[in-house]
Amino acid sequence: MEYKLHFTFLLNYDYWANERIIESVKENNISTGKPIALLSHIINAEILTIARIKKTKYIDPFEVRSIENNMELSKSINSEWLEFINSLRENEFNNLIEYDNIKGEHITAKIWEMFLHMINHSTYHRGQIATSLRIMNITPPASDLMNFSMLNKE
Numbered sequence: 001m002e003y004k005l006h007f008t009f010l011l012n013y014d015y016w017a018n019e020r021i022i023e024s025v026k027e028n029n030i031s032t033g034k035p036i037a038l039l040s041h042i043i044n045a046e047i048l049t050i051a052r053i054k055k056t057k058y059i060d061p062f063e064v065r066s067i068e069n070n071m072e073l074s075k076s077i078n079s080e081w082l083e084f085i086n087s088l089r090e091n092e093f094n095n096l097i098e099y100d101n102i103k104g105e106h107i108t109a110k111i112w113e114m115f116l117h118m119i120n121h122s123t124y125h126r127g128q129i130a131t132s133l134r135i136m137n138i139t140p141p142a143s144d145l146m147n148f149s150m151l152n153k154e
Contacts, residue, residue, distance in 0.1 A: 003093040015078040017143035034132040049118040052099040
């Protein structure tokens with residue numbers, strides 16, 4: 001597997017999907033509630049994952065931020081992830097990382113496993129945001145991988 005190519009594609013998808021949610025939340029003047037909390041959690045988890053890999057300071061995965069702050073953090077963490085992915089050699093995606101999860105359990109995982117977990121985690125919570133928006137009688141934006149892929153065909 002060509003990790004860099006594959007993970008860059010997934011990271012671009014993740015950023016696009018998060019931006020679609022952010023735009024929808026802004027357009028519908030949502031400033032509190034479940035969509036904001038879940039969006040904050042998605043971005044916090046993306047920051048937390050790379051912090052675990054780089055062994056830097058962790059953040060609270062459940063801190064709720066404003067939509068504007070989430071927009072800024074989404075852009076900066078995406079850039080940090082792209083830079084990190086591009087800095088690795090293919091074999092380094094198999095490097096083992098040890099950390100304690102939020103339950104205090106000791107985890108040992110490969111970088112590629114952590115990255116895929118992060119992408120799946122984000123997708124899962126975007127689905128929850130879509131459900132929350134529907135409950136509010138708001139049609140959520142399409143944020144699935146196939147929509148992204150179709151829009152980005154050459």
